Amino acid sequence: MGLRSRLWTGITLARDSVTLLRDHPSLLWFPVAAGAGGIAFFLLAAGGALGLLPLAALVDAPEALLYVGAAVGYFGASFVAVLFTAGLMFATRDVMEGRDPSVRGGLATAWEHKSTLFAWAVVSTLVGLVVRGLQESDNLAGVIAGTLLSMSWAVITYFVVPVAIFEGEDIRGVFGRSVGIVRDTWGESLGAEFGLGFVHGILFLGVAAVAGLVFVVTTNVAAAVAVGLPLAVLAFVVGATLNGIAKVALYEYATTGEPPNYFENVDFDVGGDDRRRPTSPTNRPRGGI
Incomplete structure (x- = not known):
């Protein structure tokens, strides 16, 4: 498959993801609830830490308590986001298999894999903190290392959540399995990222255009923000949902060898040699970190 064909496949994949979302808009509730739940958890953790400050002061450890509260809030918010992402993926596969999606059902099934x-969530948060620290350093080598680590990590972990929830892999096996699927679908994955990035760009350009128009008409920054901010949140929610849908479609194709429902017109193997074999978990060695 040539580069142009891969990119076109990605655009088609993004378009079909939009079609699936249009038919099942209830999937949007997953990222909405993830954001609200994550913020609420972080605020509760921070509030609890602040409430305990007088006690911490008695043992001369107020700063340590604040760090603990921030860590609990940060990791907890990350887990909430991962849990709802997993729920979205379960609900998406329900749609692909002809069932009606359910927020409650998706979350209940995701909860069965809460340990992994x-x-x-803990591992990805720690890596994210390391990457941020490197990228915000004053050392050029550190910035470059952080960028390379971020890109490599994104590739290695692209299918971690689908592998964890659909195959029941534990944390030691998800990375090797994810790498295997990425290796078999690297062209489609790259194309999907391009196609989804194109859709995201259109969404946020639309938000910027509307907010700019409001500012031109009213010459009021507050009015432009009041209109643009909710639209930006909506664009982010739509983008996050489309990412989850497309990732499940790629996973289903990689593991079954057949395009799932809604994605039958995506020619994943255009220009290929038809030698792709499904990367079924039953036909592979189990990997670890």
Whole structure:
């Protein structure tokens, strides 16, 4: 498959993801609830830490308590986001298999894999903190290292959540399995990222255009923000949902060898040699970190 064909496949994949979302807009509730739940958890953790400050002062450890509260809030918010992402993926596969999606059902099934999802949330958060620290350093080598680590990590972990929830892999096996699927679908994955990035760009350009128009008409920054901010949140929610849908479609194709429902017109193997074999978990060695 040539580069142009891969990119076109990604655009088609993004378009079909939009079609699936249009038919099942209830999927949007997953990222909405993830954001609200994550913020609420962080605020509760921070509030609890602040409430305990007088007691911490008695043992001369107020700063340590604040760090603990921030860590609990940060990791907890990350777990909430991962849990709802997993729920979105379960609900998306329900749609692809002809069933009606359910927020409650998706979350209930995701909760069955809470241990692996929590471990993944902790690992991904720690790596994210390391990457941020490197990228914000004054050392050029550190910035470059942080960028390379971020890109490599994104590739290695692209299918971690689908592998964890659909195959029941523990935290030790999800990374090797994810790498295997990425290796078999690297062209489609790259194309999907391009196609989804194109859709995201259109969404946020639309938000900027509307907010700019409001500012031109009213010459009021507050009015432009009042209109633009909710639209930006909506664009982010739509983008996050489309990402989850497309990732499940790629996973289903990689593991079954057949495009799932809603994605039958995506020619994943255009220009290929038809030698792709499904990367079924039953036909592979189980990997670890």
